[in-house]
Amino acid sequence: MLLAELSDTRTHADLGFCRQNPNMLCLPLRSISPHPKIHVGSQNQVFRFLSTTHFVHLHQRRKYSNNIVHRSYEYSSCPCSNSDTGSFNSSEEEFDMELGRLLRLLPEEMRRRVNEHQELHQLIEVVMDLGRKPLARFPSGDFVLSDHLITVDDLLHATSLVGDFAIDNRAGISRTLHRISAIRNRKAAIIGLTCRVGRAVSGSAKLLQDLVKDGASLLLIGPPGVGKTTIIRDIARMLANDYKKRVMIVDTSNEIGGDGDIPHAGIGNARRMQVPDSDMQHKVLIEAVENHMPQVIVIDEIGTKLEAAAASTIAQRGIQLVATAHGITIENLVMNPSLEMLVGGIQSVTLGDEEANRRGVQKSVLERKGPSTFDCAVEIISRVELRVHSSLEATVDAILSGRSPKYQVCKLNQGEVDVTIQNDPIAHDSFVKKSVTTIEGIPQWTDEKLTSDKHISKESQSDKENSYDKPPLCLFLYGVSETSAIQVFKHLKMDSAVEFTENISEADAILALLSKIRKNSRIQAAAHSNDIPIYVTKTSSLTQLTKAIEALVTDYDNGFEDIEDQTQINESEKTDALEEVRIAIEQVVIPKGQPVELLPRPSSIMLLQKDLICKYKLQAQQVGSEVDVRLRILPFQGNKEDKDPGERSDDHDDENDDDGGGGGGEFSELSETNGSVYPMVRLPFLPD
Ligand SMILES: Nc1ncnc2c1ncn2[C@@H]1O[C@H](COP(=O)(O)OP(=O)(O)OP(=O)(O)O)[C@@H](O)[C@H]1O
Numbered sequence: 001m002l003l004a005e006l007s008d009t010r011t012h013a014d015l016g017f018c019r020q021n022p023n024m025l026c027l028p029l030r031s032i033s034p035h036p037k038i039h040v041g042s043q044n045q046v047f048r049f050l051s052t053t054h055f056v057h058l059h060q061r062r063k064y065s066n067n068i069v070h071r072s073y074e075y076s077s078c079p080c081s082n083s084d085t086g087s088f089n090s091s092e093e094e095f096d097m098e099l100g101r102l103l104r105l106l107p108e109e110m111r112r113r114v115n116e117h118q119e120l121h122q123l124i125e126v127v128m129d130l131g132r133k134p135l136a137r138f139p140s141g142d143f144v145l146s147d148h149l150i151t152v153d154d155l156l157h158a159t160s161l162v163g164d165f166a167i168d169n170r171a172g173i174s175r176t177l178h179r180i181s182a183i184r185n186r187k188a189a190i191i192g193l194t195c196r197v198g199r200a201v202s203g204s205a206k207l208l209q210d211l212v213k214d215g216a217s218l219l220l221i222g223p224p225g226v227g228k229t230t231i232i233r234d235i236a237r238m239l240a241n242d243y244k245k246r247v248m249i250v251d252t253s254n255e256i257g258g259d260g261d262i263p264h265a266g267i268g269n270a271r272r273m274q275v276p277d278s279d280m281q282h283k284v285l286i287e288a289v290e291n292h293m294p295q296v297i298v299i300d301e302i303g304t305k306l307e308a309a310a311a312s313t314i315a316q317r318g319i320q321l322v323a324t325a326h327g328i329t330i331e332n333l334v335m336n337p338s339l340e341m342l343v344g345g346i347q348s349v350t351l352g353d354e355e356a357n358r359r360g361v362q363k364s365v366l367e368r369k370g371p372s373t374f375d376c377a378v379e380i381i382s383r384v385e386l387r388v389h390s391s392l393e394a395t396v397d398a399i400l401s402g403r404s405p406k407y408q409v410c411k412l413n414q415g416e417v418d419v420t421i422q423n424d425p426i427a428h429d430s431f432v433k434k435s436v437t438t439i440e441g442i443p444q445w446t447d448e449k450l451t452s453d454k455h456i457s458k459e460s461q462s463d464k465e466n467s468y469d470k471p472p473l474c475l476f477l478y479g480v481s482e483t484s485a486i487q488v489f490k491h492l493k494m495d496s497a498v499e500f501t502e503n504i505s506e507a508d509a510i511l512a513l514l515s516k517i518r519k520n521s522r523i524q525a526a527a528h529s530n531d532i533p534i535y536v537t538k539t540s541s542l543t544q545l546t547k548a549i550e551a552l553v554t555d556y557d558n559g560f561e562d563i564e565d566q567t568q569i570n571e572s573e574k575t576d577a578l579e580e581v582r583i584a585i586e587q588v589v590i591p592k593g594q595p596v597e598l599l600p601r602p603s604s605i606m607l608l609q610k611d612l613i614c615k616y617k618l619q620a621q622q623v624g625s626e627v628d629v630r631l632r633i634l635p636f637q638g639n640k641e642d643k644d645p646g647e648r649s650d651d652h653d654d655e656n657d658d659d660g661g662g663g664g665g666e667f668s669e670l671s672e673t674n675g676s677v678y679p680m681v682r683l684p685f686l687p688d
Pocket of ligand 1: 123125126196197198199201204223224225226227228229230231306383
């Protein structure tokens with residue numbers, strides 16, 4: 001078949017000679033399909049058209065015409081791996097060459113089908129399982145490579161071309177970054193192969209350059225295949241080449257530096273220590289520190305307690321650590337008994353009554369045991385999106401106390417880095433804030449410092465800036481997510497007028513989810529003793545939350561003055577309270593014969609509620625301590641067994657229920673039974 005025509009003899013210098021048959025020219029060719037006829041007219045075109053994933057033999061023919069030698073070539077496939085073709089040394093061409101070496105593991109037909117695939121250069125893996133059709137995995141999905149089922153011979157052919165499989169069942173191809181993982185049967189024979197394409201992606205660490213360049217230890221977390229190894233390989237290269245650091249890679253499966261004894265060029269000047277057996281990883285880590293004086297240690301896949309302990313020892317010696325671990329979020333690490341050490345370890349502590357009250361939490365809480373091994377952590381969401389936790393300790397503390405951690409979202413957007421900050425309502429150092437619009441269009445917060453050297457979507461920066469003369473409203477949230485609250489404040493253009501606290505005593509007001517706060521008498525007591533009004537929302541929906549926040553903001557603007565005057569009963573609260581009685585009776589007490597506890601109300605309102613209950617020929621009981629006195633409506637049948645109406649029931653078990661305790665005991669939760677949405681209500685203080 002006629003493949004190429006060369007009218008310029010200089011082109012010969014760029015072709016190699018086949019190792020198997022020196023009389024043959026060997027032409028590296030990116031793909032012979034879908035255009036099997038490639039016209040080569042000049043040296044430049046040779047470079048443009050030809051690459052190294054695929055070799056063919058050229059059979060030259062000469063023709064003389066007008067004193068010019070015209071050469072044409074026919075080709076046939078060549079099984080050799082000709083690296084003597086020289087010249088093709090751009091990184092793309094090197095990659096083509098390496099990819100070709102992986103594809104050589106495949107039987108002829110499969111290799112042809114992969115080569116023909118439009119996404120050849122994005123190939124992720126080839127999967128060969130005995131007795132099944134082979135698959136190629138591309139970012140766009142799986143692609144069947146052949147209708148022929150994989151045979152034992154196919155597997156033997158592939159395994160004969162790779163290095164030895166280590167104890168972790170992984171092997172490589174010398175001087176490439178590919179990873180071949182084997183599946184064995186019970187007799188240890190290989191019955192499946194996953195051939196992962198490894199590539200050095202220079203620039204993949206760009207998003208993290210600022211984090212690591214000054215020596216901070218970094219932990220990367222992500223699910224399998226998201227690109228962790230690719231990023232740390234580039235971090236190793238960047239720190240060694242650009243920042244001239246002594247970088248040592250502890251390469252457990254030879255995935256970072258590639259197979260073979262000479263490391264892949266992708267790690268730059270970083271050095272690499274191989275690990276004879278994955279169980280020895282922690283020992284090699286320590287050896288690296290003791291023998292080779294590294295400034296940075298890079299390690300892929302910390303997975304066991306021993307490895308976590310070794311990493312923590314290294315960090316204590318002041319060496320910068322860059323490592324990966326499997327998981328989706330930092331919460332996964334916190335919950336993983338083998339890896340929790342990486343975040344400082346977790347312990348359960350029992351607080352004194354006063355401290356628990358102050359914090360508004362249960363007496364037994366989880367806390368971080370000590371300093372975390374890493375300064376910062378990154379959750380890899382995709383190749384172009386990272387969640388950067390610049391203080392891992394702060395993130396862990398937030399998770400343990402039930403708050404959403406603050407983090408930056410970095411997105412690579414056509415070569416630019418978009419940075420947004422999540423859950424960062426306050427920049428405490430200065431109140432200069434700017435709103436930026438994230439890619440999803442949700443307004444978020446950021447501050448000058450964090451955005452100074454980054455590209456940020458420019459949309460509406462200045463017009464959203466707010467300045468308020470009043471000190472910011474300081475809120476304690478309970479059962480309400482900070483993100484939702486911020487969204488509402490943003491919507492109300494109150495973005496620079498609010499801050500959040502974890503300390504009730506610092507708060508101007510409490511904003512709480514009704515179902516949660518009604519069960520936590522400690523928070524109510526703490527609010528009462530600190531003279532802080534509580535505003536509640538029945539649901540977390542933005543509509544309900546907006547109503548609650550609007551009421552709160554209005555009262556805040558009035559200095560919470562009307563809070564003191566308990567005699568002025570808000571008309572709408574009266575309506576709410578009576579509606580609450582009506583729904584409770586008509587939907588629960590009468591049809592189900594169950595008692596229902598109402599919300600705590602001022603005594604004047606409770607009187608109105610009692611009147612209404614009497615009209616239904618039912619009885620009510622007053623329960624609760626002084627800060628949350630409320631009525632319990634008793635069902636008809638149960639009246640005789642129950643305590644006398646009016647009896648105070650301060651000693652009820654549910655009084656001390658916290659939010660996790662499933663409080664309510666024998667009583668129906670009105671919110672759960674009536675299925676309707678309560679109007680937003682505000683819990684005012686009851687008179688002493
Ligand atoms: N930025 C990128 N551009 C192109 N391909 C990439 C990029 N990052 C990763 N890949 C490819 O994605 C695949 C998985 O990458 P990698 O091995 O780095 O993931 P990983 O998270 O370390 O996986 P595992 O946890 O299974 O070891 C590889 O084929 C790799 O070449």
